[in-house]
Amino acid sequence: MNHWLFKSEPDVFGIDHLAAKPKATEHWDGVRNYQARNFMRQMQVGDQAFFYHSNCDPPGIVGIVEVVRQAYPDHSAWNPDSKYFDPASTPDNPRWFMVDVRLVRKLPRLISLAELREHPALIDMPLVRRGNRLSVMPVPEQAWQLILAMAQGHDERFDKPL
DNA sequence: GCCAACGTTGGC
DNA sequence: GCCAACGTTGGC
Numbered sequence: 001m002n003h004w005l006f007k008s009e010p011d012v013f014g015i016d017h018l019a020a021k022p023k024a025t026e027h028w029d030g031v032r033n034y035q036a037r038n039f040m041r042q043m044q045v046g047d048q049a050f051f052y053h054s055n056c057d058p059p060g061i062v063g064i065v066e067v068v069r070q071a072y073p074d075h076s077a078w079n080p081d082s083k084y085f086d087p088a089s090t091p092d093n094p095r096w097f098m099v100d101v102r103l104v105r106k107l108p109r110l111i112s113l114a115e116l117r118e119h120p121a122l123i124d125m126p127l128v129r130r131g132n133r134l135s136v137m138p139v140p141e142q143a144w145q146l147i148l149a150m151a152q153g154h155d156e157r158f159d160k161p162l
Numbered sequence: 163g164c165c166a167a168c169g170t171t172g173g174c
Numbered sequence: 175g176c177c178a179a180c181g182t183t184g185g186c
Binding site: 007009054055056057059113132133135 | 182183184185186
């Protein structure tokens with residue numbers, strides 16, 4: 001099982017939008033970046049991911065989702081009326097893919113990007129790397145565990161014996 | 163609103 | 175295949 005992170009703008013599709021969907025489940029369409037697409041194709045049903053709010057104040061991790069359907073063609077690419085329309089993607093030869101995600105829970109509090117940056121243990125996390133613009137990315141296992149602990153109010157930096 | 167970082171496009 | 179121009183992302 002790998003862990004991931006999905007970015008979304010809360011004004012466009014935030015965690016409360018997902019929560020309001022039937023079964024708190026929605027397809028993650030609109031990814032138009034090859035690297036992000038490739039990550040989605042690696043996802044397995046049952047993989048968990050952070051839900052991240054971008055382009056807002058403050059940006060940060062707000063919840064946990066679970067992949068409930070493996071990657072399948074993103075049909076929004078075939079819809080001329082969609083802003084995600086891409087004539088280069090066809091049903092016979094789909095270029096873009098999506099997964100279905102279900103909201104598992106919101107975190108007890110938002111873990112801001114600034115807070116993530118403060119942790120030395122997280123400096124190699126793709127999310128906090130300079131210039132990163134991927135909307136879908138992996139989360140290293142140690143980072144996953146640490147962030148969950150942070151969300152519960154425990155800061156592992158202060159839990160270690162002297 | 164600014165702008166750095168990055169991906170994509172297209173001329174050559 | 176190179177690379178300049180352009181568009182987008184997203185933090186600040």
